Amino acid sequence: MRKRIIAAMVAGIILVGAGSAAYVASPTIHAGQPGEAPELGRPGEFNIGTTVKEFALDGRTKITTWGAISGNLVDANRQLSVRFWYPAITGNGETAEYSHIMRPPGKDPVTISSKGMAVPHADAVDDQKHPLVLMSHGFGGWDTQFSNLAEHIASHGYIVASIDHADMPIDGVTSLILSFGNVLVDRTLDQRQVLAQILKDAQSGSQAYAAQIDSDSVGLIGYSMGGYGAIASAGAPYDFTNDPMSNIPATARTALEEVSQKALPIKSLITFSPWGGQPDSRAWAAENIGKIDMPVLVIAGNQDDVVNYEQGVRWLFENMTGSDRYMLVYREARHNIVGNEFSLDRDGDFATTEFLKEPVWRSDRLNAINQHFVTAFLDMTLKGDASKADYLNVPTVDSNDSKWPTGFGEQLNGTMAGSEQKDHWKGFQHRWAVGLEMHRLQKKQ
Known part of the structure; x- marks a missing residue:
């Protein structure tokens, strides 16, 4: 009897498998992305080109050792390169390889590289306009550190401009202090001056990719100290009563006070692990954070000990009372x-x-x-695609609480939650929306 029961169970399982032959035959790896990528985390319809342009930033100063002591700054000829990615006519040609030399203090230099999808200097699509997204890296970062995200955004129909802020190299405590002091001053100024010149190029059509730019649809993405600069660029004036902001030389402080009274002409703000909210080095008063009036997406790890998730990032998010905002949280993640x-x-x-x-x-x-959530947010806020809100307005704050009932032996082959799975995070596969939180707050009326 027992053998017959076991045989029947085996036969049932075989029949279930036979009834789901498509699952067995279909691969779970999809072109361009691992099969586990959520729906909008996969490449878009456009081929991508890439190029680099140098920008001269006028009227800038620099904090030196003597300047830090005396408060007198030196004039600086600041010139930054900006890496662009854009929708291209053809994908033919050798794709870009992005290389960077890291120089950890007191250590041997380390060359790191990554292979891209973009074709250098490919012809730009010239028959349509695309939103512009400006990207700003963290302290000690570089322009292609997030090239995968930039290429992904471009493949979905955006022009992406990533600034290389050229932070002062660090070889000891003194250079660390000076480098960080200059970053405090430079980030929002860099973002403002670079964007102004890009929009000027867009107006003149002097660059092929620039002629594609829809100057009325601009977004800003900042990571860590790039996020610190981006929050000011979005219209939150700095507060200079706390360290280290109070230690910024007076001339530089005056410049920051003047520019941060006005927001950049942007419609959308994304900040990854933003610096400046933590109590021991808070860069804003709460009422100034509330002056940001555009949609905001904050992305952070709940174990971030660099910018203090609980008292820093959450404080920023909760006090952005002038904006409709989301906060995606990676549980057990730190800063990177x-x-x-x-x-x-x-x-x-x-x-x-x-x-x-x-x-x-x-x-x-x-x-x-x-890539999934950034694409949804940018499409919603810069392209006016209201349907993308469904990817952000998830049914449960905790992704682990998502529900997607399935029958015994049912094989989904990577099917992603859609309109029929209303209790699951949209765009994620069954069982694959885990370890995340999505918080939503609306602007104060």
Whole structure:
């Protein structure tokens, strides 16, 4: 009897499998992305081109050792390169490889690289306009550190401009203090001056990719210190009563006070792990954070000990009372929640790993989820695609509480939640929406 029962069970399972033959035959790996990527984390319809342009930023100053003591700044000829990605006519040609040399203090230089999808200097699509997204990296970062995110956004019909802020190299305590002091001053000024020149190029049509730009639809993405600059660029004036803001030399402080009274002409703000909300180095008063009036997406790890998630990032999010905003949270993640999946020597110095990697989350998984939500948010806020709100207005704050009932033996083959799975995070596969939170707050009426 027992043998017959077991045989019947085996036969039933075989029949279930036969009835789901498509599951067996269909691969779970999709072109361009791992099969686990959520729906909008997969490449868009456009081929991508890439190019670099240099920008001269007038009227800038620099904090030197003597300037930090005396308060007198030196004039600086500040010139920054900006990497552009844009929808291209053809994808033919050798794709870009992005290389960067990291120089950890007291350590040997480390060359890291990543292979891209974009074709250098490819002809731009010239028969339509696209929104512009300006990107700003963190302290010690560089322009192609997030090239995977930039290329992904461009493939969905955006022009992406990533600033290389050229932060002062660090070789000891003194240079660390000076470099960080200059970053405090430079980030929003860089963002403002670079964007002004890009929009001027768009108006003149002097660059092929620039002629594609829809100057009325501009978004800003900032990570860490780039997020610090972006919050000011979005219209939140700095508060200079706390350290380290109170230590900024008077001339530079005056410049920051003047420019941060006015927001950039942007419609959408995304901040990854933004610096400046933590109590021991708070850069804003709560009422000034509330002056931001555009939609905001904050993305952070709930174990971020660099910018203090609980008292820093959450404080910023909760006090952005003038905006409709979302906050995506990676549980058990620290500060490095965005950035390319770099292959590092496992015997290499740990300083490089610590700067680029997360202790718990895989970089490729973070990338896919970031791409999914960033695309939804930008489409909603810059392209006016109201349907993309469904990806952000998730049914449960905690993704682990998502529900998607399935029958015994039912095989979904990577099917992503759609309109019929109203109790599951849209665009995520069954069982794959885990470890996340999405918080939503509306502007104060």
